[in-house]
Amino acid sequence: MSAEEENCVHRTVLCDTNFPVENEGPIIDLHSDFYFMGQALREARKAYAVEEVPVGAVVVHEGRIISRAWNQVETLKDATAHAEMLALTAAQEALGDWRLEKCTLYVTKEPCPMCAGAIVHCRPERVVFGCPDPKAGAAGGWINLLEASPPLNHRCDILPGVLGEECLSLLQSFFKKARERKKIERLNDSADLLI
């Protein structure tokens, strides 16, 4: 277990003691969907820090994270550089196979149609996402490519809403800040015109 993972785990409470235990609290299961979504959220925060739309993703194979990525559309000047696309590519490289069998993709926001198309091609078993995207989501929000009927060449199990509120509030905070930045830019532009 890495030091980072150890920090996430509360001290285990022994049951055979009669003394009160101060650090009693929930034990975080390092193999739970919540834990892995927490890791995807960490990636999303990296995107936030560099003014990218904060979406993060990790791919887990048999209980182990094999790739991590955050949205890098602006950084790479590449409209396809969504977190899922980068995480899927890195996962294929890690496994040495384009088939992501026994894999779960965790992503903080419902995948868009491009990413859902890529997911169908890579064939992970499960897709777990944080907040839904009713406007452009392709896992049931707007359309459903992952559970299409008639089905495409692969169907994934979908689990929505894991740490959904945290994932959504990060996005909301990002867009609020972006609107404020634009407002200031517009004010500066009109000030320039007056000079």
Ligand SMILES: [Zn+2]
């Ligand atoms: Zn996408």
